[in-house]
Structures are given as C-alpha cells and as structure tokens.
Amino acid sequence: MNTSLNLSPLFAWVMHTTWQAAILAALILLVQLLFRRKLAAGWRYSLWLLLVARLLMPGLPPSSWSIFNLAKIQAPRFSVPPRAAPLLDNTARTTDKVRSADFQSAILQVSNLRTLNSLRPSGLVSQPLQLHSSSQGLTSDARKFRPNVEQPSVRGTSASSGPSFSLSWLSVAATIWFAGALFLGLRLFISTLRFRSRIRRYVPMQDAEIIQLIHQCAEVLGVRQPLTVIETEDVESPAVWGLWRRHLLLPPGLLGRLTPRELRHVFLHELAHLKRRDLEMSWLVAVLQLLHWFNPVLWLAFARMRADRELAVDALVVAHAGEGGSVYYGETILKVLEGFRHGTILPGLAGIAESKAQLKERLQAMGRRQPSRPWRWAAAGLALCLGGLALTDAVGSNKSVSTEYRAAVKTAQCRATAELKDGSRVVGQPSQEALPFQSDLLGDFQLAVNRIRSIQWPRDNQPDARLKAMNGDEFQVRLRTPEFRLTTQFGEIKLATTMLKQVQFSTVGGAADLHRGLVALWSADDNARDSAGSHDGELRFGAGYAPGKVGRAFHFHGSRQRVHIEDSKDFEINGSFTIAGWVYVEEFPHQGAGGVICLRGDNRAGLDTFTIATQPDQRIAFTIDSENNEDTTLFAPAKSGQWFHVAGVYDEQGRRLALYVDGRLAAEKNDPVKPMWQLDPSNEPGIGLGNTEGTFHNFPFSGRIDEWAIYSRALSESEVQALVDLGNAGESLASAK
Numbered sequence: 001m002n003t004s005l006n007l008s009p010l011f012a013w014v015m016h017t018t019w020q021a022a023i024l025a026a027l028i029l030l031v032q033l034l035f036r037r038k039l040a041a042g043w044r045y046s047l048w049l050l051l052v053a054r055l056l057m058p059g060l061p062p063s064s065w066s067i068f069n070l071a072k073i074q075a076p077r078f079s080v081p082p083r084a085a086p087l088l089d090n091t092a093r094t095t096d097k098v099r100s101a102d103f104q105s106a107i108l109q110v111s112n113l114r115t116l117n118s119l120r121p122s123g124l125v126s127q128p129l130q131l132h133s134s135s136q137g138l139t140s141d142a143r144k145f146r147p148n149v150e151q152p153s154v155r156g157t158s159a160s161s162g163p164s165f166s167l168s169w170l171s172v173a174a175t176i177w178f179a180g181a182l183f184l185g186l187r188l189f190i191s192t193l194r195f196r197s198r199i200r201r202y203v204p205m206q207d208a209e210i211i212q213l214i215h216q217c218a219e220v221l222g223v224r225q226p227l228t229v230i231e232t233e234d235v236e237s238p239a240v241w242g243l244w245r246r247h248l249l250l251p252p253g254l255l256g257r258l259t260p261r262e263l264r265h266v267f268l269h270e271l272a273h274l275k276r277r278d279l280e281m282s283w284l285v286a287v288l289q290l291l292h293w294f295n296p297v298l299w300l301a302f303a304r305m306r307a308d309r310e311l312a313v314d315a316l317v318v319a320h321a322g323e324g325g326s327v328y329y330g331e332t333i334l335k336v337l338e339g340f341r342h343g344t345i346l347p348g349l350a351g352i353a354e355s356k357a358q359l360k361e362r363l364q365a366m367g368r369r370q371p372s373r374p375w376r377w378a379a380a381g382l383a384l385c386l387g388g389l390a391l392t393d394a395v396g397s398n399k400s401v402s403t404e405y406r407a408a409v410k411t412a413q414c415r416a417t418a419e420l421k422d423g424s425r426v427v428g429q430p431s432q433e434a435l436p437f438q439s440d441l442l443g444d445f446q447l448a449v450n451r452i453r454s455i456q457w458p459r460d461n462q463p464d465a466r467l468k469a470m471n472g473d474e475f476q477v478r479l480r481t482p483e484f485r486l487t488t489q490f491g492e493i494k495l496a497t498t499m500l501k502q503v504q505f506s507t508v509g510g511a512a513d514l515h516r517g518l519v520a521l522w523s524a525d526d527n528a529r530d531s532a533g534s535h536d537g538e539l540r541f542g543a544g545y546a547p548g549k550v551g552r553a554f555h556f557h558g559s560r561q562r563v564h565i566e567d568s569k570d571f572e573i574n575g576s577f578t579i580a581g582w583v584y585v586e587e588f589p590h591q592g593a594g595g596v597i598c599l600r601g602d603n604r605a606g607l608d609t610f611t612i613a614t615q616p617d618q619r620i621a622f623t624i625d626s627e628n629n630e631d632t633t634l635f636a637p638a639k640s641g642q643w644f645h646v647a648g649v650y651d652e653q654g655r656r657l658a659l660y661v662d663g664r665l666a667a668e669k670n671d672p673v674k675p676m677w678q679l680d681p682s683n684e685p686g687i688g689l690g691n692t693e694g695t696f697h698n699f700p701f702s703g704r705i706d707e708w709a710i711y712s713r714a715l716s717e718s719e720v721q722a723l724v725d726l727g728n729a730g731e732s733l734a735s736a737k
Contacts (some may be wrong), residue, residue, distance in 0.1 A: 010174075011173065011174035011177055011178070013058065014177070014291055014292065017054070017055060017057075017292075018292050018294075018295045018298065020054060020060075020068060020393075021051060021054050021055050021292070021295075021297075021298060022295060022297040022298065023067065023068070023390065024050060024054050024386070024390040024391075025051055025297055025298060025300070025301035026297070027067070027386060027389070027390060028047045028048060028050070028051060028301070028386065029301075029304065031047065031382055031386065032044055032047070035378075035379075035382070037368065038378070038379075039379050039382075040315065040379065041308065041312040041314065041315040041365060042312045042315060042316075043379035043380075043383070044308045044311065045305070045308040045309055045311070045312040046383060047382075047383060047386065048301070048304075048305040048308060050386055050387055050390065050391065051301060051305070052284065052285065052288065053391065054390065054391060055288045055291075055292070056288075057391070059393070060391060060392050060393035061392055061393065062392065062393050063388070063392035063393070065388050065392060066388075066389065066390075066392040066393055067389040067390055068390075068392075068393055177294060180293050180294065181291060181293060184290050184293055185290050188286065188290070188347070191346065192346060192348075195234065195241075195346060195349075198234055199230060199232060199234065199241070199247060199249070202230045202231070203230075204228045204229060204230055205229040205230060205231060205250075207229075207255075210229060210255065210263075211229065213260065213263060213264060213267060214227060214229065214248070214267050214271075216264075217264060217267040217268050217271050218271055220268070220320050221268065221271050221272060221275050221316075221320065222275065223271045223274050223275050225246050225274055226246065227240075227246045227247070227248050227271075227274075228246065228247045228248070229247075229248045229250065230247055230248070230249055230250070231250050231251070231252050231255075232249055232250070232251070232252075233251070233252055234249070235249045235250075235251055235349075235351065236251055236353075237251060237336055237337070237351045237352055237353035238250050238251070238254065238266050238269075238270055238336065238351055238352050238353075239270065239349050239350060239351030239352070240270045240271075240279065240350055240351070241279075241346070241348055241349045242279070242348060243279060243280065243283060246274060246279075248267075248270055249351075254266075254336070257335070258332070258335065258336075261328060261332075262328075262331075262332040262335060264321075265321060265328065265329045265332040266332060266336065266352055268317045268320060268321065269313055269317050269352045270350075270351070270352065272313045272316045272317055273313060273350040275316070276309075276312070276313065276316070278309055278313070278350050279348045279349075279350060281309075282347045282348055282349070282350060283347045283348050285305065285347070286347035288302075289302055307358050307361070309350075310358065310362060311361070311362060311365050314329070314362055314365065314366060315365070317329055318366055326366040329366065330362075330363050330366050333352065333353060333359070333362065333363070334359075336352055336353050337353050337359065414429065414430055414449045414450040414505060414506070415427065415428065415429050415430075415505070415506050415718075415721060415722075415725060416428065416429070416430050416486060416503050416504065416505045416506075417503070417504045417506075417662075417663060417664065417721070418484060418486060418495055418500060418503045419500070419501045419502050419503070419504075420495070420499050420500060420501060421460065421499060421500070421501045422499075426486055426488060426493055426495065427486075427488065427663075427724075427725070427728065428486035428489075428493070429486065429487045430449045430484075430485070430486060430487075430505070431485035431486065431487055431492060432449065432481075432485065433448060433449065434446040434447060434448045434449060435447060435449060435452070435479065435481065435484075436479070436481055437467060437477040437478065437479060437480060438477065438478045438480050439467075439475050439476065439477045439478070440476070441475060441476075442475065442477075444480070447467070447469070449505055450505070451469055452467065452468070452469060452505045453468045453469060453505060454466075454467075454468045454502060454503065454504050454505065455467055455468075455477075455479065455500075455502065455503045456468075456501070456502040457500055457501055457502065461498075463479070463497075464476060464477075464478060465477055465478065465479060479497050481497065482496065482497060483495060483496050483497060484497060484500060484503065489728070489729065504663075504664060504721075506663065506717055506718035506720075506721035506722070513719065513722075514719060514722055514723065514726075514733060514736065515532075515733075515736075516713070517711045517712045517713035518532045518709060518710075518733075519532065519533060519535075519570050519571070519573075519710045519711060519712050520532050520533050520535045520565075520570070520571075520709065520710045521707070521708070521709045521710075521733055521734055522537060522554075522563070522565075522689070522707075522708045522709075523550070523551065523552075523706070523707055523732050523733075523734050524545060524548060524551075524552055524554045524705065524706055524707075524708075525551045525552045525732075526545050526552050528554075528563055528565075530565075531732075531733075531734035532709075532734070533570060535565055535566070535568055535571075535687075537563040537564060537565040537687075538563065538564050538565075539554075539561075539562075539563055540561065540562050540563070540564055541558060541560040541561045541562065542558050542561050543555065543556055543558070543561035543562060543563060543690060546704050548582070548704060548706035548707075549582040549584070549643045549706045549707065549727050550582075550706060550707055550726075550727055550730060550731065550732045551706075551732065552706075553582070553584070553704040553705060553706035554689060554690060554704060554705045554706070554708075555703075555704050556690035556691070556700065556701050556702060556703065556704070556705075557586070557702055559698065559700050560691065560698055560700065561690055561691065561700065562596075562688050562689065562690045562691030562692070562693075562700075563688070563689040563690055564686055564687075564688060564693060564694075565686055565687040565688070565689070565693070566686050567600075567679055567681075567685035567687070567693075570712075571600060571609075571687065571710070572677050572678055573609075573677055573712050574677045575652045575712070576649075576650055576651050576652045576653065576712075576713050576714035577610070577649075577650050577675075577710065577711060577712055577713070577714070578647060578648065578649045578650075578709075578710070578711040578713065578714055578715040579598055579610055579612060579647070579708075579709070579710050579711075580645070580646065580647035580648070580660075580708075580709050580715070580720065580723055581598070581645070581646065581647075581705060581706060581707050581708035581709060582643055582644070582705070582706040582707050582708075582727055583597055583620075583638075583643070583644060583645075583646050583703065583704070583705055583706075584641075584642070584643050584644075584703045584705075584706075585614055585638060585639070585640040585641070585702070585703045586640060586641070586702045586703040586704070587640060587702040587703070588614050588615070588616060588617075588618050588702075589614060589615070589616050589700075589702075590616060591616055593613075593699055594613040594614050594615045594616065594621065594699060595613055595614040595691075595699055595700055595701035595702060596612075596613045596688060596690065596691050596692055596699045596700075596701055597612045597613055597614065597620070597646070597689070597690070597701055597705060598610070598611070598612050598687065598688070598689055598705075598708060599611045599612075599613070599687065599688045599692055599693060600679075600686070600687045600688075600693065601625075601679065601685070601692070601693060602679045602680045602683035602684055602685040602686075602693070602694065603680075603684050603696040603697065604680060604683055606629045606631070607625055607627075607629055607676060607679075607680075608623070609624065609625070609675050609676060609677060609679070610622070610623065610624050610648060610650070610675060611623045611624075612646060612648055613699065613701070614638070614701060614703075615635070618638060618639070618640070619635045619636060619637055619638060620635070620636055620638045620646060620659075620661070621634065621635050622634045622635075622636075622646075622648040622657070622659040622667075624657065624672060624673060624675035625673070625675060625676055626673035626674055627674075627676040628673075630673045631673060632657055632669055632672035632673050634648075634657060634658070634659040634666075634667040634668070634669060635659075635667060636659050636661050636666030636667050637666075638661065640703075643706075643727075644661055644662050645660075645661065645662050645663065645720075645723065645724045645727060646659070646660070646661055647659070647660040647715065647720045647723070648660075649714050649715055649720070650672070650675060650714060651714035652674070652714070653714075654714070655670060656668060656669070656670055656672070657669045657672035660717070660720045662724055663717075663720050663721035663723075663724035663725075665717060683696075684696065687710075689705055689708060690705060706727075707723075707727060707732060707733060709723075709733060
C-alpha cells in the first residue's frame with residue numbers, strides 16, 4: 001500500500017490553508033504599508049495573530065464578505081482507496097444483441113461519424129452464466145433446502161489483479177512535503193536538545209544585586225514567573241529561553257560593560273517577552289512553519305512577525321522606562337550590539353538584539369510619537385475587517401461532505417462504483433456529467449454518465465476499455481481523460497484511469513421511488529415491527545439484537561433462533577418480487593444444507609417461494625421453487641466479518657432471476673421457473689429470518705440481518721444500488737424521503 005495516500009487528507013488541508021494564509025499575509029502587509037505610522041507597534045504585531053489563527057483553523061465559516069469569494073479554490077483532491085474490499089469477483093454479463101438506435105440518442109457529441117446506423121460491434125459479448133435449474137435426484141429431506149447440493153460452474157469471472165501502486169502527483173507531493181517537514185522537525189528537535197543540554201551545565205547566578213534588580217523590573221511589568229539567570233557563551237546578547245522553566249541568558253562580560261540603568265533596560269526587555277507570552281507563540285509559529293515549510297510567503301510573514309514583536313516589546317519597555325526612556329533605551333541597544341555578529345535562532349529564545357538589520361527601524365520607532373486614541377480604535381476596526389474578510393470562507397465552499405453525500409442518495413442522480421486493480425472499491429457520485437471517449441467506430445464523442453452501465457478494462461496496462469450503455473449496447477473505446485472523479489462521503493476523490501479495473505454506473509429517481517411496491521420492512525431497531533405494513537415479527541428461541549448497519553440489527557447465534565412472521569395475503573405475490581437487506585455473516589455453516597437468511601415457505605419439503613441462505617463453501621444462494629417442486633438457484637461468493645448488501649430479484653415480465661451483492665450483479669438466469677406463491681395454511685406458512693419460518697426444519701444462520709425488505713415488484717439495478725447507498729450513508733429506508 002502506498003503510504004503517501006494516508007498523508008493526502010492532511011496535505012490537502014495544508015495546501016488549502018497555505019494559499020489562504022498567504023492571501024491573509026499579503027493583506028496584513030498591505031495594511032501595515034498603508035497605515036505605516038498610524039498603527040501602534042502592539043497593533044502591528046496583533047494583526048499577525050490573525051494569520052496564526054487561520055493556520056490553526058481546520059475550516060472557515062462561509063460568508064458573503066469573505067475575500068475568498070473572488071477565487072473559490074477548492075482543497076486539493078486526493079486518491080484514497082477505501083478500506084472495504086470487494087465481496088465478489090467480476091461476473092460477466094450477457095448481451096444478446098446491440099441496439100444502436102437507442103445508443104444514438106444518448107450520444108452528446110460525435111465527430112467523424114458517417115455510418116452510425118450500420119454499426120455492429122463484434123467481439124464484445126461475454127459468456128453467459130452456466131447455472132443449474134434442475135432438482136433431479138434429490139431426496140425429500142434435501143429438497144427442503146437444496147442450495148448446498150447445487151454446484152454450478154460460473155464462467156466469465158476474473159481473478160482480481162495484484163496490487164497496483166499508481167501514484168498521482170498529489171501523492172508524490174504529499175510524500176515530499178512530509179519528508180521535508182520531518183527533516184526540519186528532527187533538525188529543530190535535535191538542535192533544541194543540544195542547546196538545552198549545554199545550558200544545564202551552567203551554574204545559576206547568585207549575585208544578590210542582579211537578582212534584586214530583576215525582581216524590581218518584574219514588579220514593574222507584573223511578571224510573576226520565576227527566572228533563573230545564567231551567564232553563557234552560547235548567546236551573544238541577552239535573551240530569555242525555556243517553555244516551562246524560564247532562563248535569562250546573559251553573555252559573559254555584559255554585566256561589567258553596562259550601567260545599572262542599562263541593565264534595567266535589558267531586564268525590562270526580556271521580562272516583557274515573558275509578559276507577552278512571546279516564547280509560547282514562538283514555539284507555535286515554529287510548528288506552523290514546519291507544516292508550511294514550502295511556502296515562501298509564510299517564511300516572509302513570520303520573519304516580519306518577529307520584527308514586529310521586537311517593536312512591540314520596545315514600545316512596552318519605553319512606556320515603563322521613565323522620562324527620557326526612549327533615548328537611554330536606544331543607547332542601551334547600541335551598546336549591547338557592540339561586537340554582535342549573529343544571534344542564535346531557536347523557538348523559545350527571544351532576545352534584545354537578534355539582528356542588526358532591524359536596528360534602524362527600531363530606533364526610528366522609539367523616537368516616533370504614539371498614535372492618538374482615535375487611531376487605536378481604527379486599528380481595532382482594521383483587525384475586525386481583516387478577520388471578517390480572511391477568517392471566513394467562500395459561500396458554498398465549506399459544505400458538509402457527509403450532508404452532501406446523504407442528500408445525493410435522496411435525489412435523482414447517477415452513482416458509480418469504481419473497482420480498482422488492487423481490489424479496492426470507491427462508491428460515489430460522478431463529478432462529470434459526461435465522459436469523453438474515442439472509438440474506431442464512433443470517433444470522438446461524449447456520453448452522459450446516466451446512460452452508461454459500465455466501463456471495463458479487461459487487460460492491465462492497456463487503455464482499451466469495453467463500454468456498455470444502459471440499453472445494452474457495447475463498444476470498444478478509450479477514455480479520453482487521465483482521471484475519473486467521484487464525490488463520496490470522504491470528499492471528492494480523483495482516480496487515475498490506470499488504476500481502474502471497472503466502473504459500474506446506476507441512476508435512481510430518489511428515495512421516494514424505493515417505497516413504491518414496498519410490502520414489508522424490518523429495520524430491527526430493538527423490535528421486530530414492520531415499518532412498511534402490519535407484518536410484525538416474533539423473536540423465537542433467544543434471538544436478539546446487536547449493532548447493525550443502520551442502527552440495530554437482528555442477531556442470531558443459536559441452533560434454533562429465528563424471527564417468525566405470520567404469512568399474509570400481501571406475501572402471495574403472483575408476479576415479480578424483490579427481497580433485499582444487509583447481512584453480516586459471523587460464521588458460515590460447517591456442513592449440511594446451510595443457514596437461512598430469509599425464507600418464505602411452510603413445513604413441506606421444497607415448495608418455498610424464495611430462499612436466501614449461506615453455504616458451507618462461503619457462498620450465498622438465492623432459490624425459487626415452482627408449484628411442480630422445480631427450482632432455479634443462483635450463487636455468489638461472500639465474506640464473513642463484514643456487512644454486505646444482498647438482493648434477490650425475480651422479474652416475471654423480463655423472465656429473469658438476478659442476485660445482487662453490494663449493488664453489483666453477481667449472478668443471473670433467464671427463463672427461470674415461476675415461483676409458487678400460495679402456501680399450505682395447515683403447515684405453518686410464513687416468513688423466517690435467520691432460520692426457516694416454522695419449527696419443523698432447522699437451518700440456522702449465524703450472524704446479523706438489518707433493513708430487510710420485501711417488494712411486490714422487481715427492483716432495477718440502479719434501485720438496488722440506491723438501497724446500498726442509503727445504508728452506506730447510515731440512513732434507514734423507513735426514514736428516507
């Protein structure tokens with residue numbers, strides 16, 4: 001697995017934050033330039049706190065006043081293979097003929113298209129599933145539950161490819177960013193430890209006069225933190241250092257060169273750093289600079305912030321230095337800088353003379369009159385305006401991804417399931433309304449995503465793909481875009497086309513359509529009530545509840561546990577039907593006929609309207625029985641220890657039986673038997689969840705069942721996918737509107 005993919009969400013946030021912070025830094029510099037002499041030193045520094053706040057905020061509230069409305073740049077998108085592994089291998093679909101007339105209506109743009117009516121693609125028809133529909137040779141006991149006996153061979157399936165390590169530019173950039181931040185962070189950590197170890201070797205100063213002078217200065221500024229005074233050759237000018245234990249570091253010989261008044265100025269300056277919490281802010285800025293080490297604008301901004309910090313400290317010292325303080329204080333700084341070469345730059349280290357480059361600006365600021373009171377109020381107003389402009393985001397750019405994803409489930413939209421070559425799956429809404437293709441037969445064209453059924457790449461490292469339209473048309477094509485974008489519950493994800501194995505599309509008309517034909521729905525939220533009708537169930541033999549896919553679920557872990565639902569005229573569906581729900585297999589049956597997930601029948605052998613059950617060979621089976629005790633059974637691979645959605649569909653009009661797992665077609669059979677729909681009232685007819693409906697037979701299921709639904713119609717593939725999307729969004733069909 002590519003490690004950089006795990007860094008992508010953090011790097012995406014850093015990238016989005018860094019460009020907005022750069023805009024804010026430019027605004028602050030512009031304000032300082034326009035109001036150069038009207039802003040007090042303290043206010044100049046306070047403006048930079050807005051920049052620090054922006055870099056710390058995970059997101060910004062949207063506002064029509066935001067300056068970022070002028071440039072709605074979204075956070076970089078990242079490729080994240082989801083953790084869920086596919087439950088099924090790819091199963092080929094059967095296409096009997098190509099209907100090019102329907103396909104023509106879906107094409108949006110076609111160039112160099114001369115003979116569309118004569119198109120007849122060849123070589124694109126997959127092999128049908130080979131399924132048994134016979135029950136000859138079965139004993140009466142085995143006929144009650146025969147899926148274990150049937151062993152069909154399924155053609156058209158393909159083994160999943162080995163791991164794919166395709167890298168996007170953002171993945172590479174995230175890795176480089178992390179390596180740079182890690183290198184600089186380790187360098188800073190090591191240098192800090194070395195400096196700390198050197199300082200700890202010195203003995204604290206015990207000069208009573210110096211200690212008394214420091215205490216007097218601390219009282220003037222209101223500083224109550226203890227301070228250890230150390231003379232050390234590791235600094236060239238006085239400085240305070242330490243995040244928890246404060247140290248006043250003095251270069252050797254300084255006490256003998258300065259007068260008591262000059263020492264007082266030095267101590268006031270260093271204690272002013274403590275009063276203003278400059279050491280803590282220095283560490284915070286250092287961490288932010290590590291995260292944004294690649295942004296030169298922020299390097300410049302932080303350097304300017306340090307310079308404004310010294311101006312603010314100078315102003316505080318002058319205010320407490322007494323009459324003529326600015327002149328004497330300036331002379332002290334000049335004297336301290338005699339022989340100064342370069343300062344020690346570490347977070348948590350703040351001194352009176354860190355650089356000679358700023359000396360002229362500091363001396364000029366000391367001799368300048370402080371702005372009048374009205375300008376102080378104006379400075380506060382400028383800070384509020386900057387906060388309103390730059391600490392808010394563009395309208396519409398900060399919507400909740402989860403809310404958008406859940407809303408997408410409820411509205412008529414196209415959704416896609418992308419299967420990657422490494423076995424990962426990504427489900428979401430396509431970001432493009434149409435996809436561009438190139439075909440030898442059609443030339444360059446675009447096809448609306450809601451008219452696409454699937455795109456498959458049968459060979460690795462080959463751009464040729466097989467496009468199947470909703471009407472069944474198939475063409476050999478090449479996708480003319482380097483990436484496929486999906487909006488998911490994790491945000492918008494970019495998938496390189498070289499990573500894709502296949503993409504399945506589905507279109508739904510909203511959750512309201514999913515209630516049409518709904519006969520019964522058992523949500524299992526600590527009760528067995530039917531949310532769609534009056535077919536409440538009864539828990540028997542110790543069946544219980546456990547955490548479900550959505551809320552709670554039925555839980556079965558005993559040999560005879562089940563939910564029994566009395567038979568009803570509503571269940572006598574003489575035509576198409578669908579049974580569907582979420583299943584969590586804790587253990588597959590070790591031997592025997594299998595474990596019933598859902599069954600409608602009675603105590604007679606066979607003669608069950610429908611059965612979905614687990615098998616000892618780690619498959620699920622969907623079976624229907626006819627009045628003549630013949631059956632048709634479909635199988636699909638399944639996995640234990642994870643939730644998956646299963647749907648069995650009988651389409652009488654289309655003469656088709658289909659089994660879906662997680663919204664994907666797993667198996668199908670044309671011309672199945674017609675399921676019987678009337679049961680024997682004298683043989684305990686009904687529906688069983690987790691076991692058979694009555695007490696005569698015992699085929700226990702081990703696991704959980706949630707959101708189990710019965711429809712009196714055949715759901716389309718897109719509607720089955722919509723049920724899957726509802727569950728993945730954490731929403732019950734009962735509450736969906």
